[in-house]
Amino acid sequence: xxxxxxxxxxxxxxxxxxxxxxxxxxxxxxxxxxxxxxxxxxxxxxxxxxxxxxxxxxxxxxxxxxxxxxxxxxxxxxxxxxxxxxxxxxxxxxxxxxxxxxxxxxxxxxxxxxxxxxxxxxxxxxxxxxxxxxxxxxxxxx
Numbered sequence: 620x621x622x623x624x625x626x627x628x629x630x631x632x633x634x635x636x637x638x639x640x641x642x643x644x645x646x647x648x649x650x651x652x653x654x655x656x657x658x659x660x661x662x663x664x665x666x667x668x669x670x671x672x673x674x675x676x677x678x679x680x681x682x683x684x685x686x687x688x689x690x691x692x693x694x695x696x697x698x699x700x701x702x703x704x705x706x707x708x709x710x711x712x713x714x715x716x717x718x719x720x721x722x723x724x725x726x727x728x729x730x731x732x733x734x735x736x737x738x739x740x741x742x743x744x745x746x747x748x749x750x751x752x753x754x755x756x757x758x759x760x761x
Contacts (some may be wrong), residue, residue, distance in 0.1 A: 642677050676710050
């Protein structure tokens with residue numbers, strides 16, 4: 620039987636685990652986990668995690684993706700909500716809508732999406748008067 624101390628240690632370690640959807644696997648439905656995802660198969664539905672999601676070259680998601688960071692080599696159609704960095708590799712194909720904090724795109728990637736970039740607080744130096752202005756939670760569109 621687990622003691623309270625061992626249970627909490629076991630639970631916190633579980634959030635570091637990576638979930639994998641292998642090539643040849645198709646899931647229709649919603650996925651939610653505390654750990655990261657690597658998707659090399661097909662997911663038709665919503666994927667939500669506080670961790671990172673990697674969509675491999677043969678991976679495909681059609682639906683909604685919410686995560687901290689995403690690294691996409693495969694195909695995504697739907698809505699992306701990435702709290703930090705969305706990285707699109709040269710083989711990526713994205714269609715739909717993206718809300719991100721940071722975006723990196725390799726040459727060759729296809730990005731057919733409306734994109735809103737939401738950042739934190741940034742300090743902008745005003746060259747004319749030398750004054751600093753602060754933008755808080757401003758939205759940028761690409």
